[in-house]
Amino acid sequence: MTRSNCTLTTLTQAYRFAIDPTPVQANHLRSHIGGSRFAYNALLELVVANWDENRAKKASGLNVTKDDYLSTSHFGLLYLWAEKRDELAPWWSENGVSTYNDAAQRLSKAFQNFHRQRAKFPSFKCRGQVGSVRFKKDAVRLSDSHHVRISRIGEVKTYESTRKLFRHLERGTGRIVAATVTQRNGAWSISFTVEVQRQLPPTRIPEMIVGVDLGLTTLYTCATPEGVPILALDNPRHLVGAQRSLAHAQRIASRRSGPRKGVAPSNRWKKANGRVQKIHAHVANSRKNLIHETTTRLAKNYDVIVIEDLNVVGMMKNPFLAKHISDASWGEFASQLEYKTRWYGSTLVKVDRFYPSSKTCNQCGTVKAKLSLDQRVFECGACGLAIDRDLNAAINLARHGLAATDSVTGRGGEVRPKHQRLDATAHPDETSTKTSTLVGV
């Protein structure tokens, strides 16, 4: 492997900014969101009616061909909308074309997921606390580091500086693909989907290896293959901590008149619900910050990071664990590590979820048959080692990763890694993104 090669890769990245629309702009945006929802529901209704009709035809012995079915493709639905919009929504021209394109795209995606059995049949959207509309790339642009121009809406102020994205666009290393404006409990934000060209450093020589055990009591326990503990971060349990104030806020909201069928929520309920949402948002933000900090630190400072390939979806089905696991955001942690290791030239090794990292003694290798979740100290019956449960797991993971990288780089050889190695920079055509190789930097 030539280590002087630097690869230039196109990655899709999201940039999200809080925006501050004027009351007039907010009204326009709400109209776009409402228009998109209307078109989505109207199109869904047409398709459902069409299916019912065909079913009735079949039942009465008539011949039904493929042509009798409405197309649920993106363009098929757009075409259907163009045909019906004057009749269904005479006001349609008040909103930009992105609005209806967005609806058609979302619905076709929903049908696709249904046909591939990844989701249930698309459901009608109702007006709620959250609404969003996606704008096409030509409908949005950054006018400067504090303003976004959205067609039909005008110049919208951003709360934060968009400098990072602005520079990418100016230099030509970034291209806006689309932008989604979201309203969540009265707060507005815009999220740009951007294709960014990033120079990826070559994969580093695996010298510093760290094993990371993700837990509930101790959120992240990190250790080297030599058994040196590096970091033990207690689970701040943002959600658990905020539970009391959340319960209090929810109790108040529950006593007030919320939205029911045919009844609009009271102003007092809206106010109380706003408080509940605020606590939720605070929890989510502090969690996000912590994960970002930790993953950046690991990806920057270590060459190889070894984690367990956890079956998060499966574990979420366990009602006792679900709340805590989603609080700790394990899945988010892993996916951040996946892209950050690419950015910094380190390697992420995901160890098979059936590898007994917690049950194996890191000193003598004996594997325990059983280790219950509440047993915080690992005690080995064979060699008498007593060690913190999570630390033991982290050491085992680090060693497992060491063996794997040795075989990959040809230093070891006899160990065959059973797990997948996420090496983004080794082979351009192995990565999912478009890659071009630059000559030695």
Ligand SMILES: [Zn+2]
């Ligand atoms: Zn032992």
